Amino acid sequence: MSSPTSAPPRILIEPLVRAALLEDLGQAGDITTNALVPREAHAEAAFIARKPGIVAGLDLAKLSFELLDPAIEIDVKKPDGSEIRSGDTIAIVRGPAQGILTGERTALNFLCHLSGVATATAAAVAAVKGSKARIVCTRKTTPGLRALEKYAVRIGGGSNHRFGLDDAVLIKDNHIAIAGNVTEALRRARKGVGHMVKIEVEVDSLAQLKEALAFGVDAVLLDNMDPKSLAEAVAIVGGRAITEASGGVTLANAAAIAASGVDLISIGRLTHSAPALDIGLDFRE
Amino acid sequence: MSSPTSAPPRILIEPLVRAALLEDLGQAGDITTNALVPREAHAEAAFIARKPGIVAGLDLAKLSFELLDPAIEIDVKKPDGSEIRSGDTIAIVRGPAQGILTGERTALNFLCHLSGVATATAAAVAAVKGSKARIVCTRKTTPGLRALEKYAVRIGGGSNHRFGLDDAVLIKDNHIAIAGNVTEALRRARKGVGHMVKIEVEVDSLAQLKEALAFGVDAVLLDNMDPKSLAEAVAIVGGRAITEASGGVTLANAAAIAASGVDLISIGRLTHSAPALDIGLDFRE
Amino acid sequence: MSSPTSAPPRILIEPLVRAALLEDLGQAGDITTNALVPREAHAEAAFIARKPGIVAGLDLAKLSFELLDPAIEIDVKKPDGSEIRSGDTIAIVRGPAQGILTGERTALNFLCHLSGVATATAAAVAAVKGSKARIVCTRKTTPGLRALEKYAVRIGGGSNHRFGLDDAVLIKDNHIAIAGNVTEALRRARKGVGHMVKIEVEVDSLAQLKEALAFGVDAVLLDNMDPKSLAEAVAIVGGRAITEASGGVTLANAAAIAASGVDLISIGRLTHSAPALDIGLDFRE
Amino acid sequence: MSSPTSAPPRILIEPLVRAALLEDLGQAGDITTNALVPREAHAEAAFIARKPGIVAGLDLAKLSFELLDPAIEIDVKKPDGSEIRSGDTIAIVRGPAQGILTGERTALNFLCHLSGVATATAAAVAAVKGSKARIVCTRKTTPGLRALEKYAVRIGGGSNHRFGLDDAVLIKDNHIAIAGNVTEALRRARKGVGHMVKIEVEVDSLAQLKEALAFGVDAVLLDNMDPKSLAEAVAIVGGRAITEASGGVTLANAAAIAASGVDLISIGRLTHSAPALDIGLDFRE
Amino acid sequence: MSSPTSAPPRILIEPLVRAALLEDLGQAGDITTNALVPREAHAEAAFIARKPGIVAGLDLAKLSFELLDPAIEIDVKKPDGSEIRSGDTIAIVRGPAQGILTGERTALNFLCHLSGVATATAAAVAAVKGSKARIVCTRKTTPGLRALEKYAVRIGGGSNHRFGLDDAVLIKDNHIAIAGNVTEALRRARKGVGHMVKIEVEVDSLAQLKEALAFGVDAVLLDNMDPKSLAEAVAIVGGRAITEASGGVTLANAAAIAASGVDLISIGRLTHSAPALDIGLDFRE
């Protein structure tokens, strides 16, 4: 079986975890734990869900401990992607107490944030269930954490839009204004980028949509259209391009938007405003 | 006049902005803008609030453009800390169009996130207005962005708790469990850290509170107590230590908690779950 | 006019130039120049072509001097993309002699290497002139310099294939072997990647080609086929996918391959084996 | 037995391999392999020479896989320095298929480039066989890869000239022009550098050569002289300094140059223009 | 038992050791050892004290070898904090001879420097033995090595003052001059910093001291006062603040200063001028 939600490899995440730990340790380190906890003390603690949701980010939690002390082990009970209920044990951490106490907050900061993104995504996916629409994220991500948040979206059942400015063309209204019109913008794009690069154009009106389709385009971003306009746009496209609804999507209106027949619904809120999932690390006697 | 909300200096924020830009540019850069926008094109665009809130992060937005093209200038209309209404112009950006289009998303990602933190903080501060309680943040921050989020909290009218594990002692329940009891934990802390380091202890009961006060402590964290217990605790403390209420604080119960007479109310949600403030960059003809 | 051959921005190239200078300076710096050349001495020198070719990399040459001494100025006579003959003056450098002498080799190492790539590309482009085939590079690049070499290929009139493993799917024979067959490989790819990602599959036979076309694919890599087989493959494709010839392409056989009607001809040699273009820095009295 | 061709230690090469992998992975990683190849799939593949030459760079190839997945093992059949024929198996790679497929290109980019440098060096060494001349490389290296290319030259049987501007004095024509004459240049050098630093001076004429010898110098670079002038210069030197021929050396004229009796022949082409050696990674069923 | 002198964690020290090794290796590495010592040679060597003192820095010495060759092992006989006499064996190093020879100087540079700091601290602590005064260090540290030197001070029996500008307020004379007077300075400090931050003020006179006490302050730095003035100041403070004597402290006058009853004596010399402790690495046959 394939692995479309492959976690980012260690070579990508280790620098992020390292930076987060150093940010928390400062020059003096964990002065509380160093003063109170004997080096030889061992501890066992469990990541416990305090709210229901979807787990994401265990690799980062694990690395938060491992970089402090390789002797700390994590026994994962609910791997990334698991649907958890309040009270569920996600993983158990065992090893030297100093490292566990020092790494706790960094581990939780990654785990709660990414699980929050996965949970928000799963809610959006559930809202459009039964339609053909896929939920996708945007480049509205937290600076420095894009690859992680994109991964959490996949874990939540969503798909990824562009990872960066470099991996596909997305022509926005301002680009069109500078180029003059949709056709000229598309012409320049087709000429200026490689053959493996897809091109999407943002259209604000059905006129622009038709102009784009006449030139040929891989995808169209239908900006801030109501469900009725979206349905009309989908009909005009007639399968000639991928259709993406964008702007002002909420859990409340997602089903109506999906019913328009669009292929994709992009939601910036998944990555820039998802509340952290409440997970705690409970120590055991 | 003093400047308690001094922005983090450039030497601290430049690496963060640089990393965010590189994350978005990838190896190939902004292929859309490069293909569509002539190098000599100039543009003017305005950061416009789409929702009311408090502005924070303009230095980062500015640097997002400046690192791409030093010729881009920002004219700030509503500096960090300003209360803005929907539709307000926060700042105007002028210069080479390529750099403005390429830097737009990075600038907005910083600005919307930090303004979101400031706005959430201001709401909490407003909720306890009239009481003596100060709103403080925690170490539950986004990995890599702690200094920025702590700054945004100050911009929103809140105060900062510890920046890291290194700058004060906070003895939590797990530390106490390992040390044996509150007194022994405090004894180890006092012995193990420098004279400029304050010590706070988390107490779950009035018995623990009295034990801590008997030994002497700078601050007590009153964990998950209801307003009545908090008031009782404040009375017991009688000014001998700073009192901090923590756990489960919401905009709804903040006033009641503040009425207990505690000095501080700490809220993790300010930094880990504040939704981004909706700000757009509108280009002008 | 658009700028499809935009140079990589300074934020991308500065770390490379900085690393190259530090590699050459070591801890002790340019001990020859420091011992021999007075700090106040000024110099003027010219980059002179000793062989014909295409210029690429002047931004890097410029930065090699500027990072050593901002007082050094470059007056460019033949900007990137210029066709130069032996003896042509490419640029003139003026300023403090110490910085010019110290930066000379680093500047030349970038300039000669990238001009070599551009020159090799231009020769390949010339070889297929009159056909519809575009010359593209591969991921067979010098470690650490990919973005620069991809840029030099564009400067030479070529196009870029994938910049990395992340920006498009290229299914190779080994992927197919693991997936089982072409159809299953394509099915997994379509399911596993985002909607803005194009998919190319390498085919070794016309049977595989037909299988790929039956499923639907954006591009097909026709691996090591002779011109006759290529022409047959192009006919089978019939415009339903981009066709790319790959493997064993030389200046001698490029025209024959192009005559097969393929859209693209990819050549690893452009980036991994292009000889440096011979350029010198001549000091003037 | 001593080890003059010691490979650069891991502490030096790991950052280069890490950067090369990140350059190829981007933010999204190897989307093809992630989508198509199950995490549990294992593979075995062999590095096969497609052309004859000298192997160099296996440590880098190995690290390219190991940094992605420590479970991948390399069984080396032809260690660095081996002379290989077309078809030879250089090494066998075994382990998780995902990591092998993802690391393949980075491993090959290092291996083919460095083997190319070693092979070009070996050809030059062979060309002067029977003479006393040693083949040496220059500072005309690929930015960022100097230590690796210097190593590959040693592997190919050559010797290294300066590693950087810091480890020996090389007085060139422009330094002499600024100092006034050869004697003054040498005087400044002797005074300005430490006692463990050798001094070489570039001379364009026999007059300059005699001036240098009169002052005393460790080595003389005989710039662009024909074999007859070189022989004359060698006779004048009479063993009082190391003699180095430089400029315009090819495989065709190397033997004639060597016959002049010079100690060293330096060739920039070894590092800046050696074509990659053609090596492939063949997967086994 | 608690561990107030916990060594800085590996995540903090590894970058320092790595940088120190790279500084010593340059591009070419240890050319002497590489040329002379067979790769398979093993060696055993002992760190021997040539002067009496206190050991500090063995983790760094260990890492200096381990990063070069994980096969090298250190058997510690006198752990950090041990009082050693001339001739004592501190630790024994065993493993591949190349790595031991290459890492020797870096290991010793860390070990001798930090042991020097610990030894100087222990001498100062001994000088005030019998008094209540604790010896503390300052921010007058070697750039880049602050966390290490602060640790060595603790190992020597001293305590740490601020680690940086961020972890406590220290109001100096220049701050007071800008604020206008001590009271205004303290008022701004109290208002501008978080509740977990202690405030110390430097006073030059008893008048300033009284002003500070009247406002309330955590600690007072009594700058350059003679023992008699210090005693007077201590009497005035009467336990209301921590008292710190600073300026011109030597081993000769430390006891007299301590007799004044101050809580702390800060000495910059411990970190900026402690001579290295003489330790050698002796190879055994």
Place this chain on the structure above:
Amino acid sequence: MSSPTSAPPRILIEPLVRAALLEDLGQAGDITTNALVPREAHAEAAFIARKPGIVAGLDLAKLSFELLDPAIEIDVKKPDGSEIRSGDTIAIVRGPAQGILTGERTALNFLCHLSGVATATAAAVAAVKGSKARIVCTRKTTPGLRALEKYAVRIGGGSNHRFGLDDAVLIKDNHIAIAGNVTEALRRARKGVGHMVKIEVEVDSLAQLKEALAFGVDAVLLDNMDPKSLAEAVAIVGGRAITEASGGVTLANAAAIAASGVDLISIGRLTHSAPALDIGLDFRE
């Protein structure tokens, strides 16, 4: 006039100053200055010598301020290399008060340390005045600061020995033990390193010395010999190699050692144990 004591270029020192500032600022920055000093306040302060010595490190002091605030200017009165008396004004700093107060300690830490090294070197140079002996430093430097300390030695009138393991061969007793004898060690060295690399061998006896001279060597390190033995060794060498006295050199015995006729006297203490020169930054009203 030439510039043998060229300061390390900005590209080398900027990372060191940046790291030192970040080490001092932590995440929260200069909380004292930020709370007390208005952003618009300007200040003027003077670096004043409190002890006599030699100035070194002004470029680093300058950069410590400039990286915090480019508006801060330094007016140098006594440039690096100046001999200063107690009370002399070294430089005047003017600009925004916040940046001056925040950068003060970092600037002084560099300046006092490097001036201390220069001052110690000058004392040693003075002690051997009248002899032909040059004072040289060793690789016994502070980790991370080698290039700076080597520069300070030159500023103090000394010369530099090796900068690292890469720029010359120094065969020590342990190398000889492994190679078997002096002759074999030298043979391996000559064979294993490039032609621009000098070779020095440490000898403990006159027998070893003769063996080294018989093979031929660039320099001999006469280890821990008394002046009489040194004179004997110098006579044996008879100008055939550079002679270096090493081990146990003090200001007291330096003249006697120099009188033996050795070329060089190396002193580790210059870099690993030189006390900081006492310099203060005095603010002016």
